[in-house]
Amino acid sequence: MSSTATGSDLKSLETELLAGIAAAGDLPTIEQVRVGVLGKKGRIAELMQTLGKLPPEERKTFGQTVNELKGRVTDALEARKAVLEEAALAQRLANERTDVTLPVRLGPVAEGRIHPVSQVYDECIEIFADLGFSVAEGPDIESDDLNFTKLNIPAEHPARQEHDTFYFQPKEDGSRLLLRTHTSPVQIRTMLGQKPPIRIVAPGRVYRCDSDQTHTPMFHQIEGLVIDETTHMGHLKWVLEEFCKAFFEVDEVKMRFRASHFPFTEPSMEVDVGAEAIGKPGQWLEILGCGMVHPNVIRNCGLDPEKYQGFAFGVGLDRLTMLKYGIPDLRAFFSGDLRWLRHYGFSVLDVPTLSGGISS
Structure with missing residues (x-):
């Protein structure tokens, strides 16, 4: 694998990963995407395992490029997760309501005998x-x-x-x-x-x-x-x-x-x-x-x-x-x-x- 081909492959992978992150519609989905990208058997881990197969003169450049990719993907994951958490909270606030006119539950201290x-x-x-x-x-x-x-x-x-x-x-x-x-x-x-x-x-x-x-x-x-x-x-x-x-x-x-x-x-x-x-x-x-x-x-x-x-x-x-x-x-x-x-x-x-x- 030449450095030019490797750079092209990494660019295509980054585009694919960012698209998957953007498509995640809820918190469980974004967690699955995170594990698939950054987990022990994720896409980034697979790339790092190929370092040993590269010529010595390409390893440093390839490793630096993969780390930069990992950083950008991580930032994208955190940003998307924050958006989804805010949306989930807004949904809970809209759906979960408390009737303050209901009588207070006595609880075990009052109910115990x-x-x-x-x-x-x-x-x-x-x-x-x-x-x-x-x-x-x-x-x-x-x-x-x-x-x-x-x-x-x-x-x-x-x-x-x-x-x-x-x-x-x-x-x-x-x-x-x-x-x-x-x-x-x-x-x-x-x-x-x-x-x-x-x-x-x-x-x-x-x-x-x-x-x-x-x-x-x-x-x-x-x-x-x-x-x-x-x-x-x-x-x-x-x-x-x-x-x-x-x-x-x-x-x-x-x-x-x-x-x-x-x-x-x-x-x-x-x-x-x-x-x-x-x-x-x-x-x-x-x-x-x-x-x-x-x-x-x-x-x-x-x-x-x-x-x-x-x-x-x-x-x-x-x-x-x-x-x-x-x-x-x-x-x-x-x-x-x-x-x-x-x-x-x-x-x-x-x-x-x-x-x-x-x-x-």
């Missing part, structure tokens, strides 16, 4: 925090010792049987781990690791082999513990009364304490509140169990029961939720039904506060 149990969980913590309690937490998987033995629960107690408790396989030393049946092990861990005075609440999930309209294998509890040198039954009754008034958002609440038995408290009581708190006068609602901490439990945690005493209580958060918000079936809590959650759920902005109203 907090589960009623989660809301009650926060409500209870807010109330007890105002009463001077701190929150303590512990693992869901516990040892038999912390879940039962240190709580003064005897080996033959029904709660320790496999029909009531989820056990893991025994370890080599014969000890067994289990899914905690209450949050009381958190109380034990606190007494083992902290010197009195102690004032905590322990909310969390608990597990028992039970399932019907009012029981599920996993549910939620919040337990309270106070240990010091002077706490007595009157303090326990006052705390529970203040909690119930704040939780049910009433000025007065009727309460009755019925004698009961729990291995970890002595004396032990079941607590009922008047149904006036939820707009059903003339009835009583059982809501929790409580009592003075058994001296054996205090002793098991390395404290002197002659010096220290205290009270403990426990209440099911799921039951509180059903009572306060009129939810008839516990199983719906775990159904994952979005219709149910939209009906009973709370806005993410409904943060419980005593100043603003627990459930306002």
